[in-house]
Amino acid sequence: EEKKEEDSTDPYSKDPPRHPVYKINSLKPFNAEPPTGILTESYITPNDFFFKRNHLPVPDINPDQYKLVIEAPAATKGEKPLQLTLNDLKTKFPQHEITATLQCAGNRRSEMNAVKQVKGLDWGTAAISTARWAGVRLRDVLQHAGYTENTPNANHVQFEGLDCDITGTSYGASITFAHAMRKENDVLLAYEMNGQEIPRDHGFPLRVIVPGIVGARNVKWLGRIVVSEEESRSHWQQNDYKGFSPSVDWDTVDFTTSPAIQDLPIQSAITEPHPGQEVVPNSEGNLTLKGYAWSGGGREVVRVDVSLDGGKTWQVAELTGEKQKAGQAWAWKIWQLSVPMPSEAKELTILCKAVDSSYNVQPDTVAPIWNLRGVLSNAWHRVQVTVGAN
Amino acid sequence: EEKKEEDSTDPYSKDPPRHPVYKINSLKPFNAEPPTGILTESYITPNDFFFKRNHLPVPDINPDQYKLVIEAPAATKGEKPLQLTLNDLKTKFPQHEITATLQCAGNRRSEMNAVKQVKGLDWGTAAISTARWAGVRLRDVLQHAGYTENTPNANHVQFEGLDCDITGTSYGASITFAHAMRKENDVLLAYEMNGQEIPRDHGFPLRVIVPGIVGARNVKWLGRIVVSEEESRSHWQQNDYKGFSPSVDWDTVDFTTSPAIQDLPIQSAITEPHPGQEVVPNSEGNLTLKGYAWSGGGREVVRVDVSLDGGKTWQVAELTGEKQKAGQAWAWKIWQLSVPMPSEAKELTILCKAVDSSYNVQPDTVAPIWNLRGVLSNAWHRVQVTVGAN
Ligand SMILES: [Mo]
Ligand SMILES: [Mo]
Numbered sequence: 001e002e003k004k005e006e007d008s009t010d011p012y013s014k015d016p017p018r019h020p021v022y023k024i025n026s027l028k029p030f031n032a033e034p035p036t037g038i039l040t041e042s043y044i045t046p047n048d049f050f051f052k053r054n055h056l057p058v059p060d061i062n063p064d065q066y067k068l069v070i071e072a073p074a075a076t077k078g079e080k081p082l083q084l085t086l087n088d089l090k091t092k093f094p095q096h097e098i099t100a101t102l103q104c105a106g107n108r109r110s111e112m113n114a115v116k117q118v119k120g121l122d123w124g125t126a127a128i129s130t131a132r133w134a135g136v137r138l139r140d141v142l143q144h145a146g147y148t149e150n151t152p153n154a155n156h157v158q159f160e161g162l163d164c165d166i167t168g169t170s171y172g173a174s175i176t177f178a179h180a181m182r183k184e185n186d187v188l189l190a191y192e193m194n195g196q197e198i199p200r201d202h203g204f205p206l207r208v209i210v211p212g213i214v215g216a217r218n219v220k221w222l223g224r225i226v227v228s229e230e231e232s233r234s235h236w237q238q239n240d241y242k243g244f245s246p247s248v249d250w251d252t253v254d255f256t257t258s259p260a261i262q263d264l265p266i267q268s269a270i271t272e273p274h275p276g277q278e279v280v281p282n283s284e285g286n287l288t289l290k291g292y293a294w295s296g297g298g299r300e301v302v303r304v305d306v307s308l309d310g311g312k313t314w315q316v317a318e319l320t321g322e323k324q325k326a327g328q329a330w331a332w333k334i335w336q337l338s339v340p341m342p343s344e345a346k347e348l349t350i351l352c353k354a355v356d357s358s359y360n361v362q363p364d365t366v367a368p369i370w371n372l373r374g375v376l377s378n379a380w381h382r383v384q385v386t387v388g389a390n
Numbered sequence: 391e392e393k394k395e396e397d398s399t400d401p402y403s404k405d406p407p408r409h410p411v412y413k414i415n416s417l418k419p420f421n422a423e424p425p426t427g428i429l430t431e432s433y434i435t436p437n438d439f440f441f442k443r444n445h446l447p448v449p450d451i452n453p454d455q456y457k458l459v460i461e462a463p464a465a466t467k468g469e470k471p472l473q474l475t476l477n478d479l480k481t482k483f484p485q486h487e488i489t490a491t492l493q494c495a496g497n498r499r500s501e502m503n504a505v506k507q508v509k510g511l512d513w514g515t516a517a518i519s520t521a522r523w524a525g526v527r528l529r530d531v532l533q534h535a536g537y538t539e540n541t542p543n544a545n546h547v548q549f550e551g552l553d554c555d556i557t558g559t560s561y562g563a564s565i566t567f568a569h570a571m572r573k574e575n576d577v578l579l580a581y582e583m584n585g586q587e588i589p590r591d592h593g594f595p596l597r598v599i600v601p602g603i604v605g606a607r608n609v610k611w612l613g614r615i616v617v618s619e620e621e622s623r624s625h626w627q628q629n630d631y632k633g634f635s636p637s638v639d640w641d642t643v644d645f646t647t648s649p650a651i652q653d654l655p656i657q658s659a660i661t662e663p664h665p666g667q668e669v670v671p672n673s674e675g676n677l678t679l680k681g682y683a684w685s686g687g688g689r690e691v692v693r694v695d696v697s698l699d700g701g702k703t704w705q706v707a708e709l710t711g712e713k714q715k716a717g718q719a720w721a722w723k724i725w726q727l728s729v730p731m732p733s734e735a736k737e738l739t740i741l742c743k744a745v746d747s748s749y750n751v752q753p754d755t756v757a758p759i760w761n762l763r764g765v766l767s768n769a770w771h772r773v774q775v776t777v778g779a780n
Contacts (some may be wrong), residue, residue, distance in 0.1 A: 178574075178717070184568075243745065243749050245693060245695050245704050245705075245706045246695070246703075246704050247695070247703060247705060247706065248706075258692065259747055263748045264749065265750045265751065266750070297748055303633075305636070305637070305758075311757075311758050314635050314636050315635075316635045316638075326568070327568070353758065357652075358652070358653045358655055358687055358750075359654065359655050359766050360655045360656070361655065361758075361759055362753070363751050363753050363754055364753055365754055367701075368695075368701050368751075369751055
């Protein structure tokens, strides 16, 4: 792991070391994805390779002094906020574990950039990863703090991170209160990622995990929870992470007209081979293709189709993944397909597209879903390769 | 309304009269859609124009003798089934009303047929309609019959219709027990449609309304409810209403490999102008376009984009519709757009595509979602018109 010198004037000087394998999209704040092929080497992404999407410097939190603050219900005027230590969280509530895939809203943004310039980090296809998360259910903590399904004006749950900019503004986002309170939604306050303390880059010591929902609402370094009538007023909830028509540009955009992204649409990508690779068929004349597929909202991936002829004909890939309950399919599927190499091909374009349990499909092309922030990029994935001698 | 002579050897001889406006796709069983333009003349589809999709003859039910049978939980061995009269349903349970759009899985099948022949009725774009439904919540009735969220082996709720074929096999379908028991899912046993007794063609005297879910599970002429470990064994649950890859044909299809369609994907269509129409711009040189947009699973339609140049540029349509709760957006939106007529156009192709609250989008083209049963046809809708003199 890389070493660096500390510079006390640099708010990023206390950021943790990172594995050198990452493709870095931004150093300060740190935003990086692993080489795409690593994603499908194992079903669970190792912590060292999980994509990193930070908006601000990584806060340096002493776990012994850490307290999560939960504001009291508005009706209990004067009631002090509930404060919970890490030990409180680990001992006062039942532990709950889920396997969940997180995806950045900007995953595959580079393909939108190729159509027309957008604003945002130039993510490839690896701003998505899967981990086993352990913690407590947010609903248990909210109930402990006095909230019930009938609490008046409880419409949203706002999360504030302990990461902040030089003006003191911290990262923030919200989900709906109904979503948070529904047990089957498995919303967690997680203190473990793949059996370890959550690494600093991923939100140590406590991160909200809202499975099925865009990464941006999975607030890291969670400091404070506010139940409110309105959504988070943060930049990221109000004026970022929203989708627009391709016709909307920075002169005409009105962020109040689109809903904040919450659960994400069906997605898939090819991880093997990689673009530009020279592929060589095996002794049987076959080529092995691999990738991931995932959908938001707990919808399960039910099929992945692959085409080698531009979408004229399709073959169904084999899917592997943990068995998950209907409506709680939080984790991706890895897909694989062995295909006969088309004869005499010198170049080959491989396409994939996935279908989820609501029979949502991916759109054919990028341009019609292009949007000025380059989010929600989920057209069929296309990888062009050259064919070597076998 | 048309008159017909009764023929006692014809199981369809007691079918009700129907409005002559319908485009009939099959007479016995009766399957028909209204002219598409009628759909967007009002937000609520009048009963006389609501699309009709019958699988079997319409049963002739005496409401005074009607009883709904609900099998007792398996654990209560020997317990008799619960039987409820219409009066029981109307007086023993709170009434609940919702506005919900129903769509046949085969809506827009004709566009798949145009790509390659499929098996099924050749529906145009009007196998979708919206009504106000009143009845009782299925969950209230299930709880009254002794079911709780902890009832063992209660995984599915099977519905049996009182319509049957000459062998006595009745129409049947199922939804998950969890879906049925969740209050917010608003699953109804409905006895009213737009303020009237449910018409015979729509399920008199009692129809299951599962908003957000394919028409095929909204069982008409409901006779019996069975809570079970497995899905309905009916033909329509097991070997019909499922999606497949375009590569699967009738020689290779294995119906066990795909899930039964439940909630439907994002959909939209143009209702004005109609295909082949000669359009004339108004005095300001504008053309008025109109259509519907809907998504399953309670997802709200958040945007409709319209293009007059094959998808190169898009304009955002104006949406109207009843305000519905987040996650409970059961009804469609009507969209409208006034566009300047492209100059010197002699022919015009109008495209529309919609986006739902999970930012699911429609696919660009039909062929890649083609499937042997012609279901789930939701590519961008295209209408070609000619331009008249203004
Ligand atoms: Mo993100
Ligand atoms: Mo249907």
